[in-house]
Amino acid sequence: MPKPSVAELRPVVHPGGIKDRKNGEHWAGRLYMREVSLRCTRVLVDSRPSPNQYTGLMIAAGLAAGAVLPAPGLTGAVLGALLIQLYLLLDCVDGELARWRQQTSTVGVYLDRVGHYLCEAALLVGFGVRAADVFHQDGSATRWQWAFLGTLAALGAILIKAETDLVDVARIRRGLPAAQEAANVPRSSGMALARRVAAALRFHRLVGGVEASLLILAAAVADHFHGDLLFTRTAVVVLAAVAVLQTLLHLVSILASSRLK
Template structure:
């Protein structure tokens, strides 16, 4: 399908044919469930107002990073307001994550720099959210004492785990590229051991590891903030920080074992 002139706002059908090519919503590890469920349709309706502007795809990626980091920072606002605004900012982060690539595909401006910025943005945003969650649990503006820095430490530990999980995945491609091998295929992710393959399927079915992802973590934080509002203290927030730190550290180890036991490095 030919594109309309740059002065003409494209239709949704014209955009969809270019920015949502076959398979973009079906990527095993490259598309978030929220993107498939609703955000790709929302972003498609934002694209007509962006593709003919001077805003570049990389500038949209920078805005994505700002939204993600701001979500972590706003968690320092106590009570339900901070958690709610953080969840909304993560939705904006997800929207911009969709829009930047779609604008790039429409204009034919996809680049290695854009891919790199996108990955760095995910690292920074998701880490900021978990660090912010830990600082929120520490209640720095409260009166509970210096011992609360333990919660900030646990939040930082959860952020480190979330970063390492992403790094483990990305470093597979780095190792293969430096060895002169092609990018890994989806089927290579299946562990060679039948026992590990079964464990991997069980973990995938439970999806507990997703709680340290940006969208899921923001919704989880909002949920525990509501519970705290009912209870009148930070019990559920602090319990949540412990849970996310434990999940992040466990998933870091399990993901590393899964990679080493699969054919991804062969």
């Protein structure tokens, strides 16, 4: 059987303006990855692995990105950024294959969410270990504060996602439907303004996988020319601070909105 054309695939695997979803689609997906993934999906449409197995490969790529970061020099940062791009590609491909093959499932959604939790946390933990410079330790316990800060950033990234997901958990346990987009608007005008300012600055995205990998790569390049880990360690502090602050602000935003009503 001949492979479907891109024109045949697009309306099935990208239904209902999937690239235009406000909160469901990453900017990199809208900018370039959905077009790349569409062509990869066309090649893989008859491949043996199931969509959930591609999700497993996505998780493996994301975990590997965190694992390679401690490698010294530019090597770890470059490999980490490339693996995160592969992670993002597979994150698109698994859903596209599921829609084309009509194999969408609750298990697939669950694995996808777990994958995002694990992989973004692994990247930030790996970044903290990179900042600790474990390959040049002299045996003294003097630099592990950087690994702690990376782990703190990872915990914040997980909690931010959990705060969002637990809204629907709380509603379902009360017998309510999932929250609608309109419920995200805070009831207070002051909170609504603060939310718009935060959304415009987009600082919260720094702890996301793609953004963090690019920041890590930029810091590694700067360190390469500077000759030490100043920029990497500064970035770890920034990401930890952003994660903690965003965890608190996101919780307040949810409580101030109508999502739990």
